[in-house]
Amino acid sequence: MTHVDTLIIGGGLAGTTLAWSLMHRGQRVAIVDRGTKRSSSIIAAGLMTPITGKRLALSWRWPELRPFAGHFYRTIETATQTTFFHERGMVRLFRNERECAVFANRVDAEFRGLVQQPEPLVNEQEFANALGGFAMPTAAQLDVKAYLDCSRREFREAGMLHEVEIDVAMDIVPSADRVICQPLLLEARTAIFCLGYHPIPNPWFPSLQFNSAKGEILTLRIPELREKRILNRGVWLAPLEGEMFRAGSTYEREQLDGEPTERGREEIESRLSEFLRLPFEVIDHAAAVRPIIRESRPVLGFHPDHPRIGIFNGLGSKGSLLAPFFAAQLADALCGTGQIDPDVRA
Ligand SMILES: Cc1cc2nc3c(=O)[nH]c(=O)nc-3n(C[C@H](O)[C@H](O)[C@H](O)COP(=O)(O)OP(=O)(O)OC[C@H]3O[C@@H](n4cnc5c(N)ncnc54)[C@H](O)[C@@H]3O)c2cc1C
Structure with a gap:
């Protein structure tokens, strides 16, 4: 038997970020992922945006989550020598x-320090801009796949990664x-499920129901486009x-495949x-389901009767922003050095 402090089941954004957070605290970690x-x-775009949606809503806890995320990803970039x-x-x-x-009503009181209105706002050869913006x-973009790839490489080299599927009900x-x-011949002090969206409820946490949304995303070739920022007008272009650029995404609650x-x-x-005035060619088209449990808030914590089993899920459509802060919170709880906020507790 191998002995570790924490077994993480699922190596997406949630599981990978939790693994790093625990390693930074000196824990021995194993990760199992089936390699979807x-x-x-x-497929996620990895966007982090302070003001979002049709209602121009302020992103939840942006002032503390954004710097935390930026510092975390920079630390992993340095550790893995990747960008x-x-x-x-x-x-x-x-x-x-x-x-x-809506913007005019809120710009002075609520959006102060978050927005600017440069002149011109965009290159009008590239974008139609009749109404301004x-x-x-401070918006940013995580290349999630690159982050996962380099993390997986490190975990594999350290012998921490098991690339198999676990039967959630039987194997733990x-x-x-x-x-x-x-199946892994492994003993852990705690196991944490980081499975993302799954259509069948996790038997360990049956009361946590998904309210998920499928999203589709395109990869495009736009040879004449020089813009280096992310543009958003109903859909975003990054x-x-x-x-090469990506554009998306749709929001579909019925057909969750x-x-x-x-x-x-x-x-x-x-x-x-x-709004894009230039010709584009579609190179790829992908879809996946966002793991939404509570709107905009993750879910983390421990089983009420089996405290050796925990969960980190519900990153929804803001996984890149939420994952570092709440992985750190769960890691502190696992190490006995901190507590989980009541409004995200499982
Ligand atoms: C189209 C689209 C666009 C998005 N855009 C953004 C964006 O711009 N910004 C943003 O912040 N977020 C975005 N998101 C959301 C973000 O992608 C999610 O919040 C995040 O990826 C969720 O990560 P996760 O680790 O919880 O789940 P997942 O990514 O689903 O990871 C779960 C992992 O568990 C593994 N697994 C599952 N079951 C088992 C098993 N039984 N045994 C072993 N392994 C298992 C899977 O292989 C997978 O690797 C987008 C999502 C979609 C679909």
Whole structure:
């Protein structure tokens, strides 16, 4: 039997970030992941935005979560000698008069320090901009796949990564002071489920029901586009490398599968064409389901009767922003050095 402090089940954004957070606190960690090709984390855009949605809502706990996330990702970039965190800033273009009015009402009191209105806001050869908009310099983009790839490489080299599927109901057996995972021949002080969206409820946490939303996303080639910031006008357009960009995403609550649809592609393309003046070519089209449990808030904590079993899930559509702060909170709770906030507790 191998002995570790924490076994993490699921190596997406939640599990990977928790693994780093525990390692930074000196824990011995094992991760098991079945290696899904198109998980929510692998296709996610990784955007972090202070003001979001049609209602121009302020992102929950932005002033503390954003610096925490930035510092965390920079630390992992240094440790892995990789670049995946891009402080690009975002431009939001108004779609209608109502958005202009909401902005005008709130800009002085609520958006102070978060927005700027440079002149010109965008290059009008590239983007139609009839109603104006605003820039958010602190917006950023995590290349989630690159972050996961380099983390996985480190974990594999350290012998921490088990690339198999676990039977959640049968393979994890808790007792008063430990958890046994027989297929891995592994004994842990605690096991934490970081499984993202799954259509069948986790038998250890049956009361946590998903209220998830599928999202579709396109990868595009736009040879003439020079913009380096993220643009948003109903859909967002974010730079990748060179001529490549990503655009998305849809929000679908009925059909919760990982299949890209013609309808999703048309929706993104038509909204993009409302403001992008340049020709584009679709290179890839992907879909996945966002793990939403409570709107905008993650869920973390321990089983009421089996405290050796825990959960970190519900990162929703803001996983890149939420994961570092709340992984640290769960890691502190696991190390006995901190507590979990009541409004995110499982
Ligand atoms: C289209 C789209 C766009 C998005 N855009 C953004 C964005 O711009 N900004 C943002 O912050 N967030 C965005 N998100 C949301 C973000 O991707 C999620 O919050 C995040 O990826 C959730 O990570 P997770 O680790 O909880 O779940 P997942 O990514 O689903 O990871 C779960 C992992 O568990 C593994 N697993 C599951 N079951 C088992 C098992 N039985 N045994 C072993 N391993 C198992 C899977 O292989 C997977 O690797 C987007 C999501 C989608 C779908």
